[in-house]
Amino acid sequence: MATRDSLIQVTDLKKHYNMGVIKALDGVTTNIYKGDVVVVIGPSGSGKSTFLRSLNLLEEPTGGSIIFDGVDITKKKYRDASGKTVKLNVDQLRQKMGMVFQHFNLFPHMTILDNMILAPMKVKGISRAAAEEKALNLLDRVGLKDRAGAYPIQLSGGQKQRVAIVRALAMEPEVMLFDEPTSALDPEMVGEVLDVMKELAKEGMTMVCVTHEMGFAREVGNRVLFMDQGKLLEEGSPEDIFERPKNPRLQDFLAKVL
Amino acid sequence: MDSFIKLSNFSKILPYAQLFRQGMFVTVLLSLFTVVIGFCLALILALMRLSNFRPLRFLGIDKNGYQRETGVLAAISKFNPLNFLATAYVEILRSTPVLVQIFIIYYGVFGMIDLPGIQLFGFIKFDRFFPGVVALGMNSGAYLCEIIRSGVQSIDGGQTEAARSLGLSQVQNLRYIILPQALKNILPAIANEFVVIIKESAITYTIGVQDIMSAVNAVKGATFVIIEPLLVATAIYFCLCFPTSKLIAYFERRMSRGDKR
Numbered sequence: 001m002a003t004r005d006s007l008i009q010v011t012d013l014k015k016h017y018n019m020g021v022i023k024a025l026d027g028v029t030t031n032i033y034k035g036d037v038v039v040v041i042g043p044s045g046s047g048k049s050t051f052l053r054s055l056n057l058l059e060e061p062t063g064g065s066i067i068f069d070g071v072d073i074t075k076k077k078y079r080d081a082s083g084k085t086v087k088l089n090v091d092q093l094r095q096k097m098g099m100v101f102q103h104f105n106l107f108p109h110m111t112i113l114d115n116m117i118l119a120p121m122k123v124k125g126i127s128r129a130a131a132e133e134k135a136l137n138l139l140d141r142v143g144l145k146d147r148a149g150a151y152p153i154q155l156s157g158g159q160k161q162r163v164a165i166v167r168a169l170a171m172e173p174e175v176m177l178f179d180e181p182t183s184a185l186d187p188e189m190v191g192e193v194l195d196v197m198k199e200l201a202k203e204g205m206t207m208v209c210v211t212h213e214m215g216f217a218r219e220v221g222n223r224v225l226f227m228d229q230g231k232l233l234e235e236g237s238p239e240d241i242f243e244r245p246k247n248p249r250l251q252d253f254l255a256k257v258l
Numbered sequence: 259m260d261s262f263i264k265l266s267n268f269s270k271i272l273p274y275a276q277l278f279r280q281g282m283f284v285t286v287l288l289s290l291f292t293v294v295i296g297f298c299l300a301l302i303l304a305l306m307r308l309s310n311f312r313p314l315r316f317l318g319i320d321k322n323g324y325q326r327e328t329g330v331l332a333a334i335s336k337f338n339p340l341n342f343l344a345t346a347y348v349e350i351l352r353s354t355p356v357l358v359q360i361f362i363i364y365y366g367v368f369g370m371i372d373l374p375g376i377q378l379f380g381f382i383k384f385d386r387f388f389p390g391v392v393a394l395g396m397n398s399g400a401y402l403c404e405i406i407r408s409g410v411q412s413i414d415g416g417q418t419e420a421a422r423s424l425g426l427s428q429v430q431n432l433r434y435i436i437l438p439q440a441l442k443n444i445l446p447a448i449a450n451e452f453v454v455i456i457k458e459s460a461i462t463y464t465i466g467v468q469d470i471m472s473a474v475n476a477v478k479g480a481t482f483v484i485i486e487p488l489l490v491a492t493a494i495y496f497c498l499c500f501p502t503s504k505l506i507a508y509f510e511r512r513m514s515r516g517d518k519r
Binding site for chain 1: 319414416417419420421422423424425426427430434435438439442
């Protein structure tokens with residue numbers, strides 16, 4: 001277990017639509033520590049994706065707070081160490097959070113290599129040569145170095161998702177967010193993507209994964225959150241959640257998926 | 259009984275062949291300039307329509323720092339003046355006849371500005387040609403704006419999410435991710451607009467641009483033959499537009515071959 005430094009503190013997070021008629025998130029409170037592998041499970045429509053997307057502000061919360069690196073990122077402005085009011089730089093924040101999507105979202109008009117070097121070059125301003133070297137190293141790690149010149153359309157789903165993961169890693173994020181990374185894959189390709197994620201977890205990367213892969217949750221996760229109807233109903237170690245579920249809805253959910 | 263078309267009349271208009279040749283040149287030149295001006299204008303208009311510029315945004319934030327969900331202030335805070343101006347421009351230009359627009363530009367705007375009376379290539383009257391290009395360009399800019407806007411909006415939202423989550427700014431996302439994909443998708447529509455402009459440019463003869471239609475008028479005035487020069491004009495327009503649209507269709511097929519998303 002890594003140190004228990006809190007990386008992301010989520011307090012009473014709310015996302016309401018239509019004046020609160022729809023509550024996608026209804027008061028979620030949790031802590032994500034450095035080195036954590038947090039797995040979020042729950043039935044569809046339970047708000048787990050909304051929760052994940054709120055963490056890097058792809059969804060703007062309507063209430064509550066998210067403290068990341070000591071800054072409440074749900075506010076447009078914050079006071080820095082010297083007491084000055086500073087505008088929150090969302091782009092800078094997002095660099096520190098890699099995100100992997102269900103539908104890969106590779107850029108189809110660029111080669112794999114260009115997909116990987118775009119953000120490091122344009123956002124971090126590192127040179128093309130350095131970015132390419134780094135990208136090729138990362139691609140090598142997931143066994144796709146020889147496909148660097150290919151276009152996304154020429155890759156299988158599993159390969160695309162592996163590229164999407166290393167594309168996010170190229171920005172050297174502090175935390176990786178996975179939004180159902182294996183849900184759009186053919187069954188035989190799920191394994192290769194999960195292997196990359198396991199590898200990452202082993203290296204100590206902080207990860208938050210929304211997934212339906214209960215095997216992965218059990219094996220790799222060190223904390224499991226169960227959400228339903230916008231609420232965080234139960235959280236605990238994989239053993240607690242899977243062997244000794246307390247909440248009746250969690251018991252019901254596990255009975256259906258296991 | 260006299261037949262509708264007399265072959266002998268064609269020989270009457272033969273001496274004026276040079277006029278038709280010049281007219282064709284003017285029509286093509288006019289259309290090319292119009293597309294370029296229209297496209298640049300359309301790009302600016304489309305970006306204005308797609309922008310997220312809300313100077314009154316602060317009115318929509320409550321005292322706790324969260325976005326208000328309803329009420330007058332929330333509505334005012336969403337007001338985007340750039341979008342409003344561009345939308346107004348597009349709707350006005352699309353809802354009024356191009357003939358009226360050309361007259362307003364020629365008599366209204368360029369009635370106050372003295373253009374140099376130079377002749378391009380020795381026969382194109384600049385003081386007629388330029389207002390024609392401006393008027394047509396402004397008109398097609400409105401239509402092209404909607405083409406570009408729909409092209410940008412047709413790109414999957416996941417692309418923007420991926421780009422933004424990598425830390426790219428809104429402008430970088432537009433420049434490196436969205437526009438390259440959108441422009442490729444709408445290239446056929448832009449080329450189609452070019453064909454439309456070739457045909458629509460015929461209207462500029464009303465302000466004295468020496469295009470194909472003005473050649474028809476000149477021949478009509480000199481020889482009193484009407485139908486035959488019109489048929490010649492028809493043939494020239496057809497020979498310009500038909501191959502162009504076939505060419506576009508060919509490139510459209512070739513481009514769609516690669517990506518089946």
